[in-house]
Amino acid sequence: MNIRKRLRAHPEMHTGALNDILFILLLFFLIVSTLANPNVIKVSNPKAKSDAKSKQTVVVTVNKDQQIYIGQKQIQFEQLEPELKDYLSKETDKPSVVINGDSTSHLGTAIKVMQVIKKLGATPVVAVDSH
Numbered sequence: 513m514n515i516r517k518r519l520r521a522h523p524e525m526h527t528g529a530l531n532d533i534l535f536i537l538l539l540f541f542l543i544v545s546t547l548a549n550p551n552v553i554k555v556s557n558p559k560a561k562s563d564a565k566s567k568q569t570v571v572v573t574v575n576k577d578q579q580i581y582i583g584q585k586q587i588q589f590e591q592l593e594p595e596l597k598d599y600l601s602k603e604t605d606k607p608s609v610v611i612n613g614d615s616t617s618h619l620g621t622a623i624k625v626m627q628v629i630k631k632l633g634a635t636p637v638v639a640v641d642s643h
């Protein structure tokens with residue numbers, strides 16, 4: 513009588529290297545996502561039904577207190593035209609300026625900003641959330 517246990521092979525897959533690669537990829541995407549657009553002023557954008565992307569030359573932000581920012585630099589409305597002229601003079605193609613307005617901000621300020629952008633020969637693009 514053969515009472516011995518039969519030796520059975522237990523197949524194993526070593527996933528140590530796979531775990532290392534996944535961890536490195538996760539770190540890479542986390543770091544890249546935080547560096548994607550560091551010049552952002554937090555505002556509550558209005559919502560839109562369609563999504564349109566434009567190559568942004570410069571971002572002008574109007575927050576709920578009617579303060580105007582170019583990138584992260586706060587400026588007065590009187591300084592807007594000369595500051596934008598400096599940014600737009602570096603562009604070779606037809607530049608576009610993204611206006612990032614808070615949904616609770618006064619519409620008149622955003623329209624004045626658009627008029628200055630058009631006067632400088634750039635295309636104003638209003639940023640909205642697509643939800």
